[in-house]
Every structure is written in structure tokens, then in C-alpha cells.
Amino acid sequence: MIRAAAPDQALSRVESGVRTAILAVAQGHADAVVSAGNTGATVTSAALGLGRWPGVRRPALAAVLPTVAGRLVLLDVGSSVDPDEHTLAMHARLGAAYAAVVHGVAAPRVGLLTIGTERGKGDRLRRAAPAVLAALDLPAGGHYTGLVEGNDVVTGTAADVVVTDGFTGNVLLKGLETAYALIRPPGTDDVPPRAAILLGVGGTVVVCHGAASADDIAAGIALAADLHRRAAVPVIADLIQFPAGHPSPAAHEDSRGGS
Template structure:
């Protein structure tokens, strides 16, 4: 029997049920905003089961607001401490916290996926430490769907790997391409690398080297590298379906876009963590209740459609080959001599 076949209370689970561990203390407005989001998610999805990770009082607000027949869809893992936005994720990753307990719930089979709107660094660190990384992955990347007039653009990374290396950017391109194909339904995804201009050779040494490397890498799902793209190509869409950058630049760009289109009902405040062995969704710290509910719905979809295993299947061989080769260096890509 697989771990998704049993409910948190024992017994068989109906087909289509998704059990989502929710970090009640994650986010600027936690726990109130997360409680609101959990209730909205429950109301929208009758096959959703929630594993609430946080103080009993906050969990009790969710349970108390549900109809009697829906209270069996909720279980609680009582945890009173969280990793704050100003805390060092790596320093606090081994102590008890809501985000670590949520990851452990997935690892132990009590939940199928997890959602946190708390510190992105803590969510990434906890997920990588507890769930482990996919084979060959050096560091995970956060992928956010940006709605545009020409269809969705997947921006990766948006905050997981701030100081990405050449190998990590190439691996994120591989993971992003696979996710765009299976998660967004994009045939033969077009991949661009964010830079300060679209002309060949634009950008710093890292960007120029990565561009050369991506020109030679056979991307999964028929993906193809189309070259450099600029910041305005992300919110307006067009040349690329997947835009790759480091987590620092991607986070700055995404927050700028979020501020500009915050009035849009199509705006999503959730990102999928690519490269870990589990389904993890990280919401924006300023997400409202509706956006937290959207993150929970996204996590349920990842589980039900088995998107993470599909991404791993498409990317596994290439990720392992890239990691084991160990020959991706900026100097070699640019043809420089020591």
C-alpha cells in the first residue's frame, strides 16, 4: 500500500484525495491569513484533507469553522515555533519548527505535499534536508508561474539559490523545462536566459558562459534554448516559455511584477520547489487568504497529477550526467586560458 492510500486517522482514503501539510505560522499575516486560506481551500475542494502544522489554538479555528461532516478531513501536528524571516535557515533547520514538521509529515507519509508562506530559505532548506534532492540536483530552484497576455511564463529561480553557479543555472533550466512540459502543458518549451540584453554576448561572465552551455545541452521534453531575454519579456510573454536566472535576480523581478499586477485576479503568489523528492509549494510571505488557498490547491494538483515524479523522469538522466561530468566551468565555456 502506498503512503497516499491511508488517511491521517487510519482507514482507506478515497481516490483523488490529497493530504496537504499546511504551515500555520508561515507568512506575514500568520496564523490568521493561513487559517483563512485553509478554510477557503477546504470549501473549494471536497477531496482535500489538511494536516495543520502549528499551535493547537490556530488549528482549532479551522476545525471550529468547519461543518461537523468536514472535521474528519483535518488533523493537527502541534508545533509552537517557527523559523522567522530574519532567522538563518541553515542555523535553525535542525530545531523543531512548523516548516520542518510539515516536511517531516510528507517524508513520513502523513501528508502528500506541503505548503508554507513563511521564510523561503527555511522552506527550501527544510525540504532539501528532510525530503532530499532528486538524483544529480545540486541545489533546488523555486519556479513561479507568471501570467502574461501571451500565456504563462515560468520564472526559475525566484529565491532558492541566490548565488547560483553555472551548473546550477543549467540544471534549473533542465528542471524548469520539464516542469513547463508536464505541469503547464507547454509543448516543446522555449527556454531563455535572463540578461541585460537579448543580443548574443550580453551580460556578465556567468550569463555568457551559461548561454553557451545551454546551446549545447539537449533539454528534456523537446525543449529548446532560444537565447538571452530581457526583464520585460517575463510579464509580457513572447519569446520564451521558461526564463532562467539566479534566485536573487529572479526574486527581485518577481516582486516587481507582483507589485505592478497586484490588482489582477489571475495573479499567483505561489512557487513550486523543483529538485526535491517531494511536492512542496512556497507562497509569498504577503499572500492573502485566497492566495494561500491557491497554493494549497496547487500542492494538491502536484500530488494528484504526479507532476514531480514526471519531472524527475524527464530530467533524471540529464541532471545526473551534468552533475557527474563536473566539467561545466565559466572559463572553459568562454574559451579562456589560465
């Protein structure tokens, strides 16, 4: 007879497996982690086991989406569900560096996802973030291009990188994945990946959906292998170092007691 584990036991096993994988990377026994386990457990284990980059309080999950104009980096898609504007600023830096290093985007355009492009639209976060984003010294010659809407994520014409909170980003990502699966031409390989890179930690970590198929896991492994071969993570980390006179977003969070 097969006995099902209680929910707390199942979660404990997932967390234990994730910690073991992270430890393998930290000790040099593995080059990357690909996890389809609990996202929160993966992010926390990676931050603790591999360390966070200087200035990064909250790592970000970044997904790359096919659009009409090319590829677009969307973050966060599930790591920080309730960030403040300074966390979004750091994620903007991470996304711009990722777009430049991995996809060769020159001077990445960074947009903030909201419900309308008119000034003052959106919730408190969306009203507070534009001023912080506009003042950023983005890596790779990037610049903040302003507010974008959901249709801009599909066309890709307004921004190369779109920043939002992890709750909204996760909802949007899953909706786009399902819509694309229903309408894409048969045999098309250019599909939204069911995996995201965790940016801001000291190692290559790829997070897949909990309901990922064998093909999804294979795609996640291929992504992790490609990032490792290209030494993408340390290059991105170098790009987001803060120049003299430009305090990191974490400094703002520390002065406010965190976010």
C-alpha cells in the first residue's frame, strides 16, 4: 500500500531536496540548480545557501517571453509578491543586465507594468515607483521608458524589460502561457518558457512550474546549462555594481526598516 505524505511532510521533503541541491552548488559539486519544487523554499534556500549579491535584499524571478517585436524580460514572476518601489528599482537593474548579457540587447528599455499610461494611474506602488525608476543609473546603457500596459508585454514594442510585483507578474505569465499554447501555430518552437532564472543570488538557479512536464524540466535544464556555459550570472552581477555616489535600493530599505 502506498501512503500519501501529509502536506507538512511533503513540503518538508521538498525543502530538504532543494536545500541539498543548493548545497551541491555551494560546495562545487554541481554547476546549477533546476527546481520544480516550492518557489518560496527555492528562493529562500538559494539566498541563504548561495548568498545574495551586494545591494540585493530580494532576488527576482525573471522569465523571457516571445513577443511580436522579439524577446522581453518580465520580472518579478513570483519571488517578491509585496515589494516596495526600491525593490522594483533593484529588479529593474537586474532585468536590464540580464537582457544585455543573455540576449544582447543594447541600451535596454525598462518599463513599469500598470493599468494605464496616464500619470498617477495604479496603486500606491505604481504611483511611487516611477520617480525612483526614472532616477536610476541602469546597467548596459539602459533607461527607464515609462509606464506600460499588458498589451505592451505582448507586442514588445514599448520596452525590452518589464518590471512588476511577483503576484501580478505570476498571474500575467501563466495567463500568457496558456493563451499562447492555444493559439500558436502547430510545430512552433518559440513558446514562453515554463522556467525562470533567479537573479540576485550567487549561483545559477532556474525555477520551473510545480506542474512542469518532462519537456518543461528539460527546457529548464537546457536554460541552466546555457547560462552556466556563458558564465552569465557573474557577468550580470558585475554589471549591477553601483557606481560611487549612487546608493543601492537596499540602503533605502534599511533606512526604513526593510520592506
